[in-house]
Amino acid sequence: MADNIAGDAKVRRHALPDRLFHWVQAVCMFVLLGTSLLPVLGVQFAWVAPHWIAGLVLTAAVLLHIVRATIWQGLGTIWIGWRDIRDVREVAAALFDSSKAEPKPGKYTFAQKGFHNFIAVVLLVAIVTGVVLMFGVDTPFWETDPYVVSEANRGLLFVLHGFTALLSVTLIMLHIYFAIRPEKLFYTRSMILGWITRTEYQTHHDSSRWSDTE
Amino acid sequence: MELFRVDTDAWGRELINGVSWDLLPLFFLAGVVFIVIHMVYMALRSRRR
Numbered sequence: 001m002a003d004n005i006a007g008d009a010k011v012r013r014h015a016l017p018d019r020l021f022h023w024v025q026a027v028c029m030f031v032l033l034g035t036s037l038l039p040v041l042g043v044q045f046a047w048v049a050p051h052w053i054a055g056l057v058l059t060a061a062v063l064l065h066i067v068r069a070t071i072w073q074g075l076g077t078i079w080i081g082w083r084d085i086r087d088v089r090e091v092a093a094a095l096f097d098s099s100k101a102e103p104k105p106g107k108y109t110f111a112q113k114g115f116h117n118f119i120a121v122v123l124l125v126a127i128v129t130g131v132v133l134m135f136g137v138d139t140p141f142w143e144t145d146p147y148v149v150s151e152a153n154r155g156l157l158f159v160l161h162g163f164t165a166l167l168s169v170t171l172i173m174l175h176i177y178f179a180i181r182p183e184k185l186f187y188t189r190s191m192i193l194g195w196i197t198r199t200e201y202q203t204h205h206d207s208s209r210w211s212d213t214e
Numbered sequence: 215m216e217l218f219r220v221d222t223d224a225w226g227r228e229l230i231n232g233v234s235w236d237l238l239p240l241f242f243l244a245g246v247v248f249i250v251i252h253m254v255y256m257a258l259r260s261r262r263r
Contacts, residue, residue: 040235095259151223155230159218162233166241173245177252 008197011212013107013190021065022191028058029172032126036165052137055130062123077107080117083209084110106209119171126164129157215240 014022031054035047069075087103088110094100108116135148149157179188186200201212221231 037235037238040238151229155232158232159230162235166233166237169238170241170245170248173242174248177245177249181256 008199010195011198011201012194013187013196014194016194017068018065019191019194021061021068024061025058025065028054028061029168032058033165033168033172037169048137052130052134052139055127055134058123059127059131062127078113078116080110080113084113104204104206104209106206115171115175119168119175122164122167122171125160126168129161129164133157133161 031050035051035054039045039047069078084105087105090100090103091110094102132149133154135142135145136154138144178184179191186196186204190196198212201207215236216234217237219231219234221229223229
């Protein structure tokens with residue numbers, strides 16, 4: 001983290017509801033992957049109930065996040081636009097020509113937006129398939145109904161659901177790797193405490209693309 | 215390596231039962247490979263600058 005942050009002004013990056021969503025999602029993902037993949041690795045336990053409970057909590061959290069992001073925050077912050085594509089071209093150019101400066105992003109870099117949008121699709125597929133598959137499980141809300149989907153379609157749902165689990169393993173590994181990289185630790189701090197310092201803001205972000213007063 | 219888990223129904227027909235868990239080490243490895251390549255790239259980049 002930055003060496004001298006005590007006297008530096010703070011710029012809010014993540015509001016409390018967004019941080020809560022992130023960490024609830026993180027816990028749910030670990031429970032979901034643990035309850036689905038540990039039995040595959042030979043650790044046998046009653047995994048079905050904690051799996052669907054974590055799935056329901058994640059579904060509720062994602063729905064709240066979608067409503068909040070769409071109505072109160074706007075999707076423009078996370079949408080990948082032409083400016084982001086241009087950023088990638090300029091970063092690539094700076095890679096081969098050290099005289100060229102890398103462009104500063106708005107609130108999120110192209111990579112952060114891309115990761116967010118990719119995992120959003122993965123999670124939505126996992127949630128939709130998971131909710132349909134839940135009808136094959138006894139819960140306090142309903143009893144097993146094996147006829148909600150045909151056997152062939154259930155197989156397809158299990159393929160998609162399992163594929164999202166496998167993809168999540170890779171995505172979580174990359175997410176944690178970038179979260180603990182020294183030059184990215186200030187982003188991790190902002191996901192815990194909500195803020196980055198003004199120096200970090202000025203060093204890493206373009207104020208014309210991300211206003212610190214928002 | 216199988217891509218899918220396959221089962222047979224009451225009539226002996228083959229049914230896809232899900233994605234093969236044999237793929238799990240592959241996805242884990244993909245993560246490791248990406249991380250190693252990125253670490254090497256960052257190390258080379260910091261040496262160049």
